[in-house]
Amino acid sequence: xxxxxxxxxxxxxxxxxxxxxxxxxxxxxxxxxxxxxxxxxxxxxxxxxxxxxxxxxxxxxxxxxxxxxxxxxxxxxxxxxxxxxxxxxxxxxxxxxxxxxxxxxxxxxxxxxxxxxxxxxxxxxxxxxxxxxxxxxxxxxxxxxxxxxxxxxxxxxxxxxxxxxxxxxxxxxxxxxxxxxxxxxxxxxxxxxxxxxxxxxxxxxxxxxxxxxxxxxxxxxxxxxxxxxxxxxxxxxxxxxxxxxxxxxxxxxxxxxxxxxxx
Amino acid sequence: xxxxxxxxxxxxxxxxxxxxxxxxxxxxxxxxxxxxxxxxxxxxxxxxxxxxxxxxxxxxxxxxxxxxxxxxxxxxxxxxxxxxxxxxxxxxxxxxxxxxxxxxxxxxxxxxxxxxxxxxxxxxxxxxxxxxxxxxxxxxxxxxxxxxxxxxxxxxxxx
Numbered sequence: 001x002x003x004x005x006x007x008x009x010x011x012x013x014x015x016x017x018x019x020x021x022x023x024x025x026x027x028x029x030x031x032x033x034x035x036x037x038x039x040x041x042x043x044x045x046x047x048x049x050x051x052x053x054x055x056x057x058x059x060x061x062x063x064x065x066x067x068x069x070x071x072x073x074x075x076x077x078x079x080x081x082x083x084x085x086x087x088x089x090x091x092x093x094x095x096x097x098x099x100x101x102x103x104x105x106x107x108x109x110x111x112x113x114x115x116x117x118x119x120x121x122x123x124x125x126x127x128x129x130x131x132x133x134x135x136x137x138x139x140x141x142x143x144x145x146x147x148x149x150x151x152x153x154x155x156x157x158x159x160x161x162x163x164x165x166x167x168x169x170x171x172x173x174x175x176x177x178x179x180x181x182x183x184x185x186x187x188x189x190x191x192x193x194x195x196x197x198x199x200x201x202x203x204x205x206x207x208x209x210x211x212x213x214x215x216x217x218x219x220x221x222x223x224x225x226x227x228x229x230x231x232x233x234x235x236x237x238x239x240x241x242x243x244x245x246x247x248x249x250x251x252x253x254x255x256x257x258x259x260x261x262x263x
Numbered sequence: 264x265x266x267x268x269x270x271x272x273x274x275x276x277x278x279x280x281x282x283x284x285x286x287x288x289x290x291x292x293x294x295x296x297x298x299x300x301x302x303x304x305x306x307x308x309x310x311x312x313x314x315x316x317x318x319x320x321x322x323x324x325x326x327x328x329x330x331x332x333x334x335x336x337x338x339x340x341x342x343x344x345x346x347x348x349x350x351x352x353x354x355x356x357x358x359x360x361x362x363x364x365x366x367x368x369x370x371x372x373x374x375x376x377x378x379x380x381x382x383x384x385x386x387x388x389x390x391x392x393x394x395x396x397x398x399x400x401x402x403x404x405x406x407x408x409x410x411x412x413x414x415x416x417x418x419x420x421x422x
Contacts, residue, residue: 005315009349012323016345019327019338028337035328042286050294117289127289251294 036131036157043116043160044129051254110143110257111135116160118251124168124190125151126250130258131159141219141259148224148248149173149212150256161258165250166193166225174216175225178209186210186225186244195228195242204231204242220259285328298402302329304410306344307374310351311367311415322348343381350377367415371408375400 022028111134117127130136140153142163151171155162164171171188175195182202184195195210208228214221226244233240284301292299302325309318326341351374359366379400 002315005319005352008316008319009345012319013342013345016323016326016338016341020336020342023337032337038282039286039289042283043290046286046290047294050291054294115294117286118293119289 033157036160040116040129040159043127044114047114047116047254109260111260113142113161113256113258115254115256124188125154125162125164128161128163128256128258129159131161132156133158135260136161136258139218141223142256143223143259144248144253144256147222148226149219150248150250150253152219153258163256166246167191167250172216173219173225174213175210176213177204177228178211180204180208183213183215184241186212193226193244193246195244196239198240198242200233200238200240202240204228204240206231210244281324281328285325288329298399298406299410300403300407302326302344303374303378304407304414306348307351307370307407307411308414310348310355311370311411312418315352318348318352319345339385343378343385347374347378347381364412367411368408371411372404375404375407379403 019028111130113128113130113134113136115126116129119125128142136153136156138153138156142150142152144150149166151163151165151168153161154164166173166186166188167190168188169190171186171193173186174183175186176183180203182198182204184198187194187196198204206228210225210228212219212221212223212225224247226246228242229245230243231240232242284305288301292301302321306318306322306325309315309321322344323341326344327338330337330340351370354373355366355370358369
């Protein structure tokens with residue numbers, strides 16, 4: 001390396017270290033805010049183009065599947081029509097029972113946000129188009145349709161925010177299974193999640209739904225995480241663990257809901 | 264006077280190029296084409312064409328600009344790209360003297376492996392499988408080398 005290049009490398013290296021060291025300082029944070037403000041319109045344009053491209057790519061590659069799927073749906077539709085009559089009767093009965101038990105529906109104040117950027121290589125974090133100006137605060141939970149957990153806000157700028165998905169290795173959620181009521185901890189592994197710290201004497205069932213228990217005080221209670229895919233219990237380990245099949249894959253959506261406050 | 268205006272236009276153009284490239288990487292490439300990192304390819308291209316100072320500046324700026332969408336602290340990605348660029352410059356100077364198919368292949372492969380290694384080392388030292396034992400790294404290797412070869416072929420043909 002030439003002397004001039006070595007000097008440049010040293011300067012840039014020291015600058016990078018200084019930025020890491022002062023990453024929480026006002027100057028760095030305001031620069032980040034300013035930069036995200038400049039980038040936002042470009043990100044919205046490119047994200048729109050990417051969504052259109054994905055839509056048409058999926059449409060082209062799935063024509064055969066769609067045809068098969070359509071004929072299967074027609075058949076299923078016939079069966080479902082029969083079940084629908086029975087279901088509406090049950091629904092009526094159910095709502096009457098709910099009322100009689102005075103079950104209050106959970107009031108969740110939320111805000112819809114569009115995904116405008118993703119990280120490289122993986123789906124551990126993404127950027128949404130809502131920020132501090134929209135009332136978004138660090139720590140808020142992010143869900144998809146059907147109250148399925150996606151992640152939480154880890155960084156906010158004025159108009160954008162960064163969401164850490166539950167796949168991230170830093171992600172921890174106190175959870176409970178819906179049928180057997182077994183408690184444990186849902187942990188991100190980078191590309192997957194597991195249900196860990198399950199007491200060995202507890203019996204889990206494959207396919208059982210896992211929801212947040214709310215006992216950690218970080219995540220609202222009752223949000224859906226996924227289903228048990230596989231249970232692993234070894235004699236030399238204190239706890240059992242289980243693989244989880246996520247109900248909402250972080251890469252498969254373009255819009256999310258931010259829970260502003262929940263009761 | 265005209266030269267000064269030229270310089271100003273060059274700087275403004277460069278800043279605009281970086282901003283648009285970054286938004287394009289975060290919001291278009293990362294969502295549709297996994298394995299393609301334009302900043303990384305640009306750095307490799309600059310190393311191969313011996314624009315070492317530019318490669319170092321782009322590594323630092325690119326790392327800083329893309330940190331908004333990464334799960335790491337701001338500046339860490341800059342550090343990774345700077346170390347990577349320095350290593351590649353030394354490697355290229357030691358082993359090769361000019362652009363050949365072998366040198367492009369070698370620098371492309373070495374770059375991807377080193378980039379994943381540094382990311383694993385500085386970001387997520389627990390999770391080695393996530394960086395090395397999956398199809399992602401294979402896609403990255405193929406896409407990066409093919410892109411580099413294509414760009415350099417066009418450059419050689421136009422020279």
